[in-house]
Amino acid sequence: MIDYVKSAFRNLQRKRVRTSLTIFGIAIGVSSVIIVGNISRCGTTALSTELESLGLSGLTISASQDAGSVSLNETDLNIIKRCDQVEQATPILVESTEVTARKIRTKAILWGIDTKANQIISIHLLYGRMFNNEDIRDGANVCLVDEAFSKSTYFRSNIIGKTVTILCGGAEENYKVIGIIKTGSGLLQNIIGNYIPTFVYVPYTTVQKASGKDYFDQIAVKIKSGGNVDRIGQAIVDKLDRNKCSTGAFVSNNLAKQKDSLTNMLDIITLILTAVGSISLFVASLSIMTVMLVSVNERTREIGIKKAIGAKRSSIMLEFMFEAVLISFIGCIFGLAAGYLISYAGANYFGMALNIRGDAVLPVLAFSILSGTIFGIYPAYKASNMKPVDALRQE
Incomplete structure (x- = not known):
């Protein structure tokens, strides 16, 4: 050989x-x-x-497009929280908007969330704090911005205390930055940052006050470990339909399956x-x-x-x-x-x-x-x- x-x-x-x-x-x-x-x-x-950093690894409940006047509200949120196998639930409002800082206008996705959102959506806080109960109760003009936005406007990561202008409900208002977050790896922003908007988080009650909404766009649900997401989602939808005396008014989305x-x-x-x-x-x-x-x-x-x-x-x-x-x-x-x-x-x-x-x-x-x-x-x-x-x- x-x-x-x-x-x-x-x-x-x-x-x-x-x-x-x-x-x-x-x-x-x-x-x-x-x-x-x-x-x-x-x-x-x-x-x-x-995708996981954006919360796309759990379950969301939303009103069907054919639901007519049926929408999600606080009562529905409490019903979901009381369902078996549900560990946590949080309301979400989403709006495409623009954020301005130092005369730099940036396209953004505005997320209205509450104090428990970081238990469901992976929000990694780099600086500052999350929203507290007072922020939610008062509909305060405070916000969380991502690190990429901080660097693009102030050329540094920590801009706690700075003021940004957010277009919400058709009107521009000033918001105080109380937290800097890093969503996921930031890789997509690094590679195609010009095409992916920045993420801004505000109290959901602030979005409701500015836009005149009294409902939620969707409710994010965290299922207890070992639970069957599809089965639990269907059970939640059935319970909400019974409460509204409706049929097919709500839909559940297994975002983990969509990611797969x-x-x-x-x-x-x-x-x-x-x-x-x-x-x-x-x-x-x-x-x-x-x-x-x-x-x-x-x-x-x-x-x-x-x-x-x-x-x-x-x-x-x-x-x-x-x-x-x-x-x-x-x-x-x-x-x-x-x-x-x-x-x-x-x-x-x-x-x-x-x-x-x-x-x-x-x-x-x-x-x-x-x-x-x-x-x-x-x-x-x-x-x-x-x-x-x-x-x-x-x-």
């Missing part, structure tokens, strides 16, 4: 440029597959974290892109057959001499097979190294974590060795089947 490997190394060094170009082609194919896989994995992880559907769709896209990247690896593997066939033609007399002095067909075949596999293996190693170096550089640039996974490396390595074996079979078979007399006649 060792002799075959040494012989393969010696033979490949005869035509270094040709061998290097073949290895380079295989390395490009392998690295493309690795990079596509890593981009998808990081993107899926980041998107999942971001989105990540599954991303997995399918990843599979397609990986398949496209694998085509380049397959094409590069074809070059192994070309190189080996050329090598067989160049070494015809050598093969004839070896067979004339007693070399077996299996020995000749294994010699060429080892050369093909060695080209593929070296190209795969270089491709893996290049793919992960580029992936790590990209991950560090966007502030993401990336780990080497065996379930991604081993299939690529196995495919490369297998392709080297498959595409080396015909040249090796052709070399081993040469008759010594015919081979020695070749010039």
Whole structure:
């Protein structure tokens, strides 16, 4: 075995440029597959974290579009809180708006929440405080803004005590910043921040007062551990319908299931892109057959001499097979190294974590060795089947 490997190394060094170009082609194919896989994995992880940070991992109750005049109110909120398996429930009002600070106007999503919202929606407080009962009772003009907004307007994270102007209910009013929050990884804002609006949180009673609403847009519900989200959501909807003497007036949304559907769709896209990247690896593997066939033609007399002095067909075949596999293996190693170096550089640039996974490396390595074996079979078979007399006649 060792002799075959040494012989393969010696033979490949005869035509270094040709061998290097073949290895380079295989390395490009392998690295493309690795990079596509890593981009998808990081993107899926980041998107999942971001969606969870927006509360998209629980249950929401809202009025159906066909509900007519039926809406959610304080009575409905109390009914939901008393339901079995419900750990916490909080009202939510959402409005697309604009926020102005230091004459910089920014598109924003205004969330009206209460004091318990951070127990359901993942709101990580960096500075300041959350809303208290007095803020909710008085409908105070106070707000929480995200760190990205602070940095874009005041060029620092902590802007506690500053005043921002928020358009709410068709009128602009001044709000005091009492807290700075960081939602999720902030990755989406970093990559496509110009297209994703900033998030601003105010007491839900403040939104109601400014917009004249006496109802909620939706109610976010936190289910106790181990509870069946779909079943509990349906039970809540049925109880609300009975209370309103209505049918189908309310709907429950399992946001965790929607998030899973989105990540599954991303997995399918990843599979397609990986398949496209694998085509380049397959094409590069074809070059192994070309190189080996050329090598067989160049070494015809050598093969004839070896067979004339007693070399077996299996020995000749294994010699060429080892050369093909060695080209593929070296190209795969270089491709893996290049793919992960580029992936790590990209991950560090966007502030993401990336780990080497065996379930991604081993299939690529196995495919490369297998392709080297498959595409080396015909040249090796052709070399081993040469008759010594015919081979020695070749010039």
